Amino acid sequence: MSERTIQLEVLRYRPEQDKEPVFQTYTVPCDPDWVVLDALNYVKDEIDRTLSFRWSCHMFVCGSCGYKIDGEPKLGCKAFLRDYGDKIRVEPLDNFPIERDLVVVIDDFVEKLQSVKPYIIPKEEKPVSAGEYMQTPAQLKAFKQYSMCINCLLCYSACPQYGLTDQEFIGPAALALAHRYNMDSRDVGRKAREHVVAAHEGVWECSFVGACSVVCPKDVDPAGAIQQAKFTSAVDYITSLVGIGGK
Amino acid sequence: MHVINADIVIVGAGGAGLRAAIAVAEADPTLSIALLSKVYPMRSHTCAAEGGAAGVVKSNDTLDYHFNDTVSGGDWLTDQDAVELFVNEITKELIQMEHWGCPWSREGTGHVAVRPFGGMKIMRTWYAADKTGFHMLHTLFQTSLKYPSIKRFDEYYTTDLLVDEGTCHGCTAIEMRTGEMRQFRGKAVIICSGGAGKIFPFTTNGAIKTGDGMAMAYRAGVPLKDMEFVQYHPTGLPGSGILLTEGCRGEGGYMLNKDNYRYLQDYDLGPATPKPVLKSMELGPRDRLSQAFWQEQKKGRTVQTKWGDVVWLDMRHLGEKLIDERLPLVRDLSRSYVNADPVTDLVPVRPVVHYMMGGIHTDINGATPITGLYAAGECACVSINGANRLGSNSLGELLVFGARAARHAVEHVKTARPPSEGMIDAQAGDAEGRIKNLFKLTQGKQRVATLKKEMNLSLEEGCGIYRDEKSLQETCAVVEGVRERYKDIALEDKSSVYNTDLYQVLELGAMIECAQSLVESAIARRESRGAHQRLDYEARDDVNYLKHSMAYYNSNGKPRIDYLDVVITKSPPAERVYGAAAGGQKA
Numbered sequence: 001m002s003e004r005t006i007q008l009e010v011l012r013y014r015p016e017q018d019k020e021p022v023f024q025t026y027t028v029p030c031d032p033d034w035v036v037l038d039a040l041n042y043v044k045d046e047i048d049r050t051l052s053f054r055w056s057c058h059m060f061v062c063g064s065c066g067y068k069i070d071g072e073p074k075l076g077c078k079a080f081l082r083d084y085g086d087k088i089r090v091e092p093l094d095n096f097p098i099e100r101d102l103v104v105v106i107d108d109f110v111e112k113l114q115s116v117k118p119y120i121i122p123k124e125e126k127p128v129s130a131g132e133y134m135q136t137p138a139q140l141k142a143f144k145q146y147s148m149c150i151n152c153l154l155c156y157s158a159c160p161q162y163g164l165t166d167q168e169f170i171g172p173a174a175l176a177l178a179h180r181y182n183m184d185s186r187d188v189g190r191k192a193r194e195h196v197v198a199a200h201e202g203v204w205e206c207s208f209v210g211a212c213s214v215v216c217p218k219d220v221d222p223a224g225a226i227q228q229a230k231f232t233s234a235v236d237y238i239t240s241l242v243g244i245g246g247k
Numbered sequence: 248m249h250v251i252n253a254d255i256v257i258v259g260a261g262g263a264g265l266r267a268a269i270a271v272a273e274a275d276p277t278l279s280i281a282l283l284s285k286v287y288p289m290r291s292h293t294c295a296a297e298g299g300a301a302g303v304v305k306s307n308d309t310l311d312y313h314f315n316d317t318v319s320g321g322d323w324l325t326d327q328d329a330v331e332l333f334v335n336e337i338t339k340e341l342i343q344m345e346h347w348g349c350p351w352s353r354e355g356t357g358h359v360a361v362r363p364f365g366g367m368k369i370m371r372t373w374y375a376a377d378k379t380g381f382h383m384l385h386t387l388f389q390t391s392l393k394y395p396s397i398k399r400f401d402e403y404y405t406t407d408l409l410v411d412e413g414t415c416h417g418c419t420a421i422e423m424r425t426g427e428m429r430q431f432r433g434k435a436v437i438i439c440s441g442g443a444g445k446i447f448p449f450t451t452n453g454a455i456k457t458g459d460g461m462a463m464a465y466r467a468g469v470p471l472k473d474m475e476f477v478q479y480h481p482t483g484l485p486g487s488g489i490l491l492t493e494g495c496r497g498e499g500g501y502m503l504n505k506d507n508y509r510y511l512q513d514y515d516l517g518p519a520t521p522k523p524v525l526k527s528m529e530l531g532p533r534d535r536l537s538q539a540f541w542q543e544q545k546k547g548r549t550v551q552t553k554w555g556d557v558v559w560l561d562m563r564h565l566g567e568k569l570i571d572e573r574l575p576l577v578r579d580l581s582r583s584y585v586n587a588d589p590v591t592d593l594v595p596v597r598p599v600v601h602y603m604m605g606g607i608h609t610d611i612n613g614a615t616p617i618t619g620l621y622a623a624g625e626c627a628c629v630s631i632n633g634a635n636r637l638g639s640n641s642l643g644e645l646l647v648f649g650a651r652a653a654r655h656a657v658e659h660v661k662t663a664r665p666p667s668e669g670m671i672d673a674q675a676g677d678a679e680g681r682i683k684n685l686f687k688l689t690q691g692k693q694r695v696a697t698l699k700k701e702m703n704l705s706l707e708e709g710c711g712i713y714r715d716e717k718s719l720q721e722t723c724a725v726v727e728g729v730r731e732r733y734k735d736i737a738l739e740d741k742s743s744v745y746n747t748d749l750y751q752v753l754e755l756g757a758m759i760e761c762a763q764s765l766v767e768s769a770i771a772r773r774e775s776r777g778a779h780q781r782l783d784y785e786a787r788d789d790v791n792y793l794k795h796s797m798a799y800y801n802s803n804g805k806p807r808i809d810y811l812d813v814v815i816t817k818s819p820p821a822e823r824v825y826g827a828a829a830g831g832q833k834a
Contacts, residue, residue: 033486045696049739049748056453059489061381062290100745118389120348132345134357147350151289
């Protein structure tokens, strides 16, 4: 353990005692191998048992430990202390109500995820005995990137539109997931998802700032997915106007 | 106390819990399902599984091959009726996952691709790059949203089972957002709460893997089976314990010691061929590879680093294209955590606690000895894994036995009798009382982190890759001491909202029970088999120990250890053979 220490400024909010969130500063050792999550765990284990935050896998895949770190939405397990200064500010993600300390209420996101029908809607039910669907590597590639989302919600925290519309916008991760299923060769559910995806609160609400794709720790590129979906949605609209939409 | 009624209550919403919930919904849409988890489903640790899931699908493979690999891989402690059923059902489950949208990696033809895995004679591991568990978990979670009968209770911490006269009628759980205790009444309960790797200090397991469900069933009287069998995965990143998938070796990676020598050839796993050969060298089983590390360390042939001793995982010859296509997470993790790019650098690795072969005793239908109580996934011990699980059998296990437990629970519900209300209410009241007492205690002298650390280090020290009577007795004494001091922990956080101080205290309580059952079972087993290697009893002893350890809870002291015969159907115990003698084909 190095002798160097850093100041961890953590936004605290305990609804039973705090009228509003306040920063609390902890001095923690700065191990060059540590990520911000390790520093938070040091606080929890050695300094303050009352600090609450979510975490689990510590390997960028469970999506639990999304926080705002020095103003940017990051995974706590992917933000290395060595990349920050002597003072690091850790806050809960923006655009979600704070439940307690770094824990935010994500009910709205969970509802939106469900609203885009994120599951295969097949042309017809195929029994397991009929074997697998054929899917070429190229067909897999068409949607694979959009299936990588870990639901960490960094993109919702970064999305200006989700904040401005007071959570009306369906948002980056849910729209990317809808696009993931729409692009899957085994799925014919685009029409069933359209009333959500192509609604005002759907892709058209996006102002294409692209912040979602910048902060995504998994390179899902939700902004790209939304742009592609806008294009298909526009084509759908035009074909319906000229009456050649045979689908 | 608020009561929530459901036909079937499922505790845990990872791979096994979600598969079980979907199986209930499909078997009978009129049944109501309460799916409880202390985390949101997508946070469950299934997401961290990387390599894949084994299922016979190619024309050069047979169910017998998969059976034989699994039984010998488990050093004949597997129940062969369970393995037969497993190899027969798993491929259907994997195809079902395919229909639900799981993005399996594909061959050029469009068929599902398979990769080689340790201890498997034929390539049969289905994979989705190196994020197979993640994709399976999200596919199951997203698919579960189709079924209106599945009602989720996310971030509910389950504390106790409600059992009346040998029959389970539900459980109590704390809603973490409010701290309110709820009573879940169900005609059947299925525990799918995962393993307990966090009892060790150095593990691939996430923070949530604290054995809560194992301990809950154990306290209710269900024996924990074969707890002494703990899997060390040979390739964890030093320092963090982050998993690098067996796929690294399946794709052709080498294990090198400090002299850049492929040392596995010295441990009956050779010869060392440039291309991987199935069941040989780096494609040997996990127990053998982890033991070889320990031996190399004793010989002074490991590499000393700031994180302790390591060996090298060499993937440089695989090339950037293959690594990016099949092992992208491995590359990302290695670069971030140990500053080594597999494309150009040797990656330091060492064995790390990964998986509990043991768990809640169930039969092949996932049923425990308590009527109406089922278990599936890592928390359960069916047992298809015996003394050593083969890589890529655990993702299969959670599907096959998650679904199976669910279907049997559905049958049970049809004839289940209602409980004695007063008895169940009283039990729920007791459970709530115990939590309230934790809040009242103010003079506690013990700290969670200190006790956990002491227990963790002692398990690694005395109950690791190799053990003996002395080391085990020392660990036993430490665990007993920790168990006693645990009674003197006071909560420092008195809040009712998302109080992680409280949940860590409860989790530590569960971990202590798991650890004690593990150590006592290990002391009692005076032989070496699979992952249980005793320096003082080096040979396998089929005369006395071809049987499962059964640890029974004792609230006042050490568990009682009993035994249950292993089910042998068609494969009499024999020597495990790897390397040249195994006759494995080129991968």
